[in-house]
Amino acid sequence: MSEVNKGQMPTDEQLTAFIDGELDAADCERIERLIADDERVAERFDFLSRSALPFAEAFQPMLAEAPAAKLDAMLAAIPSARENKTRAAGIGRRGFLTAVAASFVAAIAIDRAVIGIGHRLSKPDEDSEWRAVVAEYLSLYTTDTLSAPAGDHAQQVAQLNGVGAKLGLSLAPEAIAMPGVEFKRAQILNYDSKPLVQIAYLDPESGPMALCIVQSTKGAAAPDMENRRGMNVVYWSSATHAFMLIGHAPIDRMQQLAADIRARLVA
Incomplete structure (x- = not known):
């Protein structure tokens, strides 16, 4: 994984690697600061964390390949500022990411997020x-x-x-x-x-x-x-x-x- 450039919007691959615990400590720290300071990064991080689409399969090997200890270490290293911000919205990020990690380790699929559908030109259909x-x-x-x-x-x-x-x-x-x-x-x-x-x-x-x-x-x-x-x-x-x-x-x-x-x- 290439180094995360300071001050730049991280790519989907970099955010996925951060979620999967595959970045080094320095890149993890930079990603964490971007999540805390930039609402766009925070929104994209939250979406990638909860989505049912297989982002890990699309960009990198699935998190199931990594041991649970590695995930625990990644979560333990996350500063509290972003966690407090997320808890203010009703859920701690540590608790949410822990649930995501447990889902991967146990091979349990995350429920699909509710998706708003904006039909403009045609009526809904079953597909x-x-x-x-x-x-x-x-x-x-x-x-x-x-x-x-x-x-x-x-x-x-x-x-x-x-x-x-x-x-x-x-x-x-x-x-x-x-x-x-x-x-x-x-x-x-x-x-x-x-x-x-x-x-x-x-x-x-x-x-x-x-x-x-x-x-x-x-x-x-x-x-x-x-x-x-x-x-x-x-x-x-x-x-x-x-x-x-x-x-x-x-x-x-x-x-x-x-x-x-x-x-x-x-x-």
Whole structure:
């Protein structure tokens, strides 16, 4: 894990490593000061601590790989200032993180946080929950989150073959390419004990964008639109999979990009 730069907004990876007890003492101290002094960092830390999405799986090995003693040592080293601030809101952070650590060690899943759903353009449907979870997760992304190089063509093929195999879906760089939008990575997340493929992009005009796919038995459905957490979403289903394209680009551009990808993936 790279050193946490003083005064800078920590990345999701750094906050996850802090929660997992994988930073050294100096970086832990800097992260703790940022949490205490910057409300944005505190909010992101609280979200990553309680979310049901597998952030550790997405960025690093799960906390279950670490001994409970290491977690106890990390918690014991946390100064009291932030703890007092959190307790003022109704719960001590030490008590909350201890519960999180116990959940990992005991392999107990944390209950999913209640997620506010902001439908703007369409009525709710029975498959909307996974899209809400994806939107919650992607809302944390910044341009810096996707700043790492995407790798060469062979590496992209390997990534896409790997995630596609998890869903029984054939994916290729040419099939998921979008004009003017840079492919950054493909990874597997875990939603309700099922694989969720996230293909991340960086749009130079609007920022992070993602194509997400899960297996579905609901049957084919034509594209529809909605807005979640300030992002535009185009979603549709084939006979075997559900898809969503989410990002900050205008809805007409999102529709065109989704139509191009849908035509290639269904073909």
